[in-house]
Amino acid sequence: MVKKPYVAAAVVAATALALSGCANNSAAPAGPQTTAGTGGVALVSPGKLTVCTHLAYKPFQYTDGGKIVGFDVDLMDLVAKKLGVTQEIVDIEFGQITSGAVFTAKKCDAGAAAITITDERQKATGFSKPYFASKQALLVKADSGITKLADLKGKELGVQTDTTGQKFAEEKAAEVGYTTKVYDDMPTGSNAVLAGTVAGSMNDNGVLLDFAKDNPTTKVVEEFDTGEHYGFNVGKDNAALATAIDEALDAAKADGTFNTIYKKWFGVDAPK
Structure with missing residues (x-):
């Protein structure tokens, strides 16, 4: 949010931080357990790409008919597919995503909440390449x-x-x-x-x-x-996931999938 999305993110010492949120289809992963995902990407819950967002931010992520949908959701589904897992969405306070607290507490693998990439936020978390201006x-x-x-x-x-x-x-x-x-x-x-x-x-x-x-x-x-440009963010120690996100987005742009998703949500072709 220039999502977003967006302001100065303090680096949170979150070892004792209590976070809460509600997930799309099931509860958020509990505890700090980390398991290896496809291609060496570390995931907090086996078989799932757990993504933190902050609702509602239509058309990027919002609830429709009891399901979380949107532009960011469709793009992260591509990443999950690349990793051979399914996407699990956790709705949580925006500042806890941009500060990196959700990653330190092992609540999520990535943040997808129309997050503007800023210098302050890059001190706290890793980011994918920009995907939206x-x-x-x-x-x-x-x-x-x-x-x-x-x-x-x-x-x-x-x-x-x-x-x-x-x-x-x-x-x-x-x-x-x-x-x-x-x-x-x-x-x-x-x-x-x-x-x-x-x-x-x-x-x-x-x-x-x-x-x-x-x-x-x-x-x-x-x-x-x-x-401003949006990026998907990850924990500082999870560069492999940032790379996987970049690769999924690059492939989607190359084969036209990104443009199809962009046009679905914004009614026009994606900017070159």
Whole structure:
């Protein structure tokens, strides 16, 4: 989240960290047991690629009909197939994914949550190659009269905790003259715009454009080219999995599968 997705990730001493989450189809793997996966990739649970995400972040990962689906989900299914295992998804706090706490605690093998690659996050976790380019965006009520960030002077702007959108918005707050209100997830912040609780919401353009499409009384009025790119993250000690992710994505781009998945979720061909 420029997912995402996104802000400074502190390196967490997580040996005693208690984490909780709910999995897609079954409970998250318990305990620090590590087993060898296909091709020498270490997996926390045999036969499964356990992937941490933070719901909901449509169209990257969200629940539909009781099942977690999305662009990130389909891409990580390709990685699981390459390893000869199945994907298991754990919904958990975003900051615990970007900080690497989920990997230290052996809760997950990888993070797939529209995670913007930043210098701070790279100090805490390993990353795959970038797979998606993102911008920050401003969502407002369609009839609000707000057309740009500067129009929020004296108003309140919703942001999602631990994201680059929060960081970007807070850096601009004093200059523009608005205050920020922090929400735990993207839907809560966006729905606050619908309810009139806040004048606008700042988040990644992909998810806000999708939200506006589903909620036509809102619209994205401004986008900010922050040069962000998403990557899948892994534990610092699991470079083999990062390599396997890169190889799966490279193969999908070469045979057209990546473009098919991209078009499925965004309605257009993937950028070259």
